Amino acid sequence: MYSMEQLTHVLSAISHPTRRAIIKRLANGPAGFLDLAEPFDVALNAVTKHLKLLERAGLIEREKQGREVLISLRPEALRLVSVWVHEYERFWSEKLDRFAGYFKQQNRSK
Amino acid sequence: MYSMEQLTHVLSAISHPTRRAIIKRLANGPAGFLDLAEPFDVALNAVTKHLKLLERAGLIEREKQGREVLISLRPEALRLVSVWVHEYERFWSEKLDRFAGYFKQQNRSK
DNA sequence: ATAACATTACACCTTATGGTGTAATGTATT
DNA sequence: AATACATTACACCATAAGGTGTAATGTTAT
Numbered sequence: 001m002y003s004m005e006q007l008t009h010v011l012s013a014i015s016h017p018t019r020r021a022i023i024k025r026l027a028n029g030p031a032g033f034l035d036l037a038e039p040f041d042v043a044l045n046a047v048t049k050h051l052k053l054l055e056r057a058g059l060i061e062r063e064k065q066g067r068e069v070l071i072s073l074r075p076e077a078l079r080l081v082s083v084w085v086h087e088y089e090r091f092w093s094e095k096l097d098r099f100a101g102y103f104k105q106q107n108r109s110k
Numbered sequence: 111m112y113s114m115e116q117l118t119h120v121l122s123a124i125s126h127p128t129r130r131a132i133i134k135r136l137a138n139g140p141a142g143f144l145d146l147a148e149p150f151d152v153a154l155n156a157v158t159k160h161l162k163l164l165e166r167a168g169l170i171e172r173e174k175q176g177r178e179v180l181i182s183l184r185p186e187a188l189r190l191v192s193v194w195v196h197e198y199e200r201f202w203s204e205k206l207d208r209f210a211g212y213f214k215q216q217n218r219s220k
Numbered sequence: 221a222t223a224a225c226a227t228t229a230c231a232c233c234t235t236a237t238g239g240t241g242t243a244a245t246g247t248a249t250t
Numbered sequence: 251a252a253t254a255c256a257t258t259a260c261a262c263c264a265t266a267a268g269g270t271g272t273a274a275t276g277t278t279a280t
Binding site for chain 1: 255256257258259
Binding site: 142143144154155158174176177178179 | 225226227228229
């Protein structure tokens with residue numbers, strides 16, 4: 001399956017705080033490069049590198065408009081993550097179920 | 111917020127295929143080190159390192175039993191991921207909504 | 221006590237990240 | 251045509267990942 005590699009790329013992309021912040025920012029709509037980079041205390045260079053990793057993961061799209069670049073989010077890429085983690089959600093809800101069951105038992109015996 | 115660091119650790123932990131496979135394996139229940147390492151085509155050394163990253167993320171627990179080590183999953187650690195990605199789930203469902211709305215529109219004008 | 225076993229530590233190598241500064245590229249403006 | 255601007259490329263550095271082989275540690279068995 002080649003989507004495993006994609007999942008790997010998405011997960012490593014979102015594993016960096018700055019890139020998660022970029023995603024959050026883009027969730028409000030597309031942004032130009034400089035606007036996007038402004039809140040981060042790193043050189044523009046570094047931002048470009050982050051964008052490359054986000055792009056590799058399919059999380060963003062760059063659209064060249066004249067001499068500026070418009071960056072927009074492609075949130076569907078996160079779906080892989082959602083699906084993957086969903087497999088494990090039953091584990092903590094099962095635990096909660098057992099927990100709830102325990103107290104039900106306790107109350108019954110009162 | 112200090113859970114951001116934890117989220118970072120969890121995300122980088124699950125960003126490697128081998129570690130995701132380890133998690134999958136442990137989802138069926140605890141396993142000894144050698145059993146756990148067996149399916150992977152790397153030296154035991156490498157497995158130990160993966161386990162360290164998983165442990166740093168709070169995703170596994172090691173319990174020393176005599177000269178063997180029992181490793182078990184702590185799936186609650188994945189909850190951070192679930193919560194994080196949940197923030198963005200609305201984006202693709204919104205898109206689906208718009209998509210559905212578009213076709214509703216199309217059918218209406220027939 | 222010694223030998224076998226399970227796991228980790230240590231030293232080492234290669235590659236990827238994350239950052240920097242400076243040059244290069246391609247547009248826009250004057 | 252010259253200049254300013256937005257973005258990236260390039261060269262570089264430090265650190266972390268991911269892997270190896272070999273030694274060290276702690277347990278169990280003989």
